[in-house]
Amino acid sequence: MSLLKRLAAWLVFLGLFYTAWLLLVFGGGMWSVVVDHWPMALSMAIGSYAAGSTPMGGGTVGFPVLVLLFDMPASLGRDFSFAVQSIGMVSASIFILCRRQPLAWSMLRGAMLGAVLGTPLGILFLSPLIPELWIKLAFAVIWGSFGVLHLYRLQEITSHSELGAGASAREFRLGLLAGFCAGGMAAAITGVGIDMVVYALLVLLFRVDLKVAIPTSVIIMAFTSLVGVAVKSLTGxxxxxxxxxxxxxxxxxxxxxxxxxxxxxxxxxKPTLLVVAILCIGQYLWTGYTERDTLGFTGMMVFIGAVLVCLLGFEWLRSRGNVGSTATDDVSRSPVVPLGRSAV
Known part of the structure; x- marks a missing residue:
């Protein structure tokens, strides 16, 4: 099959999107609005690359740019994350599917079902209760812990070679739980995070190759963003x-x-993940520095402790993954004894 035929669905998506965008911008007289917001376009040139190449949604760059650099409300950063990912990460997802890249389908199906259930509940009932400062801090902690994890576990994470189970009830159940909880809490509050949770389960617990784990995380974030856009649009x-x-x-x-x-x-x-990890830690430190007076000593200790709790959670997943890996290795090394004979 030729390359153009394989990418036909993606090219159709691009054609439809750019046609709609041109009609909206020039037909609706909104070119001046686009020009006024050119810094965001420049920022998302970097953010979109990270969105397609790492387990980070494009909002992971858009959020700190809006909130930390431009001093906009954290709730705006969250909503922008949903909106921009509904284009960028959906485009990347269609591209991934057209290329027939391997995916952890059991985990993905479960996470998608969980996100459909959890994300609307989080947006409607939990998100309105969270103060702007907490949204900003939650974002910083989620991705700060991701950055620290990859600084000291990068070599191990990039060495995994498992492809994920094609049909695993356990992966489906864990995906369902992760999708519901991360969609209803992390994504509903910050606009991102469900991708990192699914990614962490795959690489730490199931030791899945990054060539599978990252595309899977891209697709779940794209799907969750579409759910978020639908809920936000229906509720106004x-x-x-x-x-x-x-x-x-x-x-x-x-x-x-x-x-x-x-x-x-x-x-x-590996190079991309290393750079992204450093940026994640940088935004965490930046958030802590800018909010130090508001948080005070006790708040800063909680802010630091939250990252440590996340890292402990990651290490617990990794320890469970090591146990499962050891058990699998033991089984694979056990001698196969023909029926009716005993092992010597």
């Missing part, structure tokens, strides 16, 4: 300012995220 609860930033960033991420999927296959994932 979008934060002011999302549209302008989305108009500027969307045409960039539609190509940038798939580009990340493609380029990382050429240069390898």
């Amino acid at each position: 609860t979008w934060q002011p300012g999302v549209l302008g930033n989305w108009l500027a960033a969307a045409p960039v991420v539609a190509l940038g995220a798939p580009l990340g999927v493609f380029v990382v296959g050429l240069i390898g994932r």
